[in-house]
Amino acid sequence: MEQNFTYINENYITEAELCNIANISKHKLDELIKNQLITQHSYTVSRTIRITSPLNDEFENEITEKYFSKNCISLIEKNKELRDTHQYKEEFKENFIRHLMNHPHKHFAYDSMFKNSFPEQEKLNEIFESEWAAYCNGIYGICTLHSTEEEIVKKEIAVKKLIHFNTQLSDKKLTDDESEELIKLSEEFNEVAQKFAPYQRKSSSRGKYLDKILEENNLDYLVKKY
Structure with a gap:
């Protein structure tokens, strides 16, 4: 438990800290989240506090704190005065698709949809909406270092390349060349991916x-340590 809390406490910030650093109220923060101008919290930590005394009495209470990705600080600065709540999503979508289309290994991404042909716009829209929902829900605050459009694309491709490598080679002893390839795949993954909480x-x-x-x-x- 202690290791998990240490990891979250060192890499994320509480709701109160976020509001204080960004100089906004909790009400304003809730409004930004509702309008999808910043992401949801990535972790919730609950602790039970029990107080006793020599009078043979006790008091028990549960304390719950929400922990946000630190990139939410810059997101608030960017979006807190944004009037058109659709503008940020459209910019995010444009950047996401651009990074995806320009990636040299995009054929690994999203069920290899680039392998034989250029995907239809409808399919790209479906993929983006799925990723946008995960992003807004705080998932990429857990999975990536900075939750950017580029990192989401790079992590998708890095994971799919690792899955492909594992499918072919996980049951055999690797050659020197295969080990070198794995090391490169590890570097690609670590460039964008979080360590994840120990649990x-x-x-x-x-x-x-x-x-x-x-x-x-x-x-x-090469295994990332805490």
């Missing part, structure tokens, strides 16, 4: 597709 590490994309195969091939020194 979720094993089930995360990092735990399933990177940590495991590194450990199996005596490359433990």
Whole structure:
């Protein structure tokens, strides 16, 4: 428990801290979240406080704190006076699609939709809406370092490349060339991906597709430590 809380406390900020740094009220923060101008919190931490005394009495209360990605600070500065609530989403979509279309390994992304043909606009729209929903829900505050459009695209491709590598090679001893390829894939992933909280590490994309195969091939020194 302590390791999880330490990780979250060091890498995220509470709702109160966010409001204080950005100099806005909680009401204004809620309004920005509702209008999808900043993301939801990424973690919720609840703790039970129990107080006792020699009078044989006790008091118990649960304290709940929301933890936000630190990139929300700059998002608030950018969007807190934005009147057109659709403008930010449209800019985000434009940047997301541009980064996706320009990525040299885009054929790995989103069920290999680029493999044989250029995807229809409707399909691109569907993918963006799915990613936008995850972004607004605070998921990319957990998965990526800065929750940017570029990082979302890069992480999608890095994960899919790791899955492809694992599918082909996870049950065999890697050659030197294959180990070098894995090291490069690890670097690509680490360029954009968070470590994830300790309790979720094993089930995360990092735990399933990177940590495991590194450990199996005596490359433990590349596993990100806390």
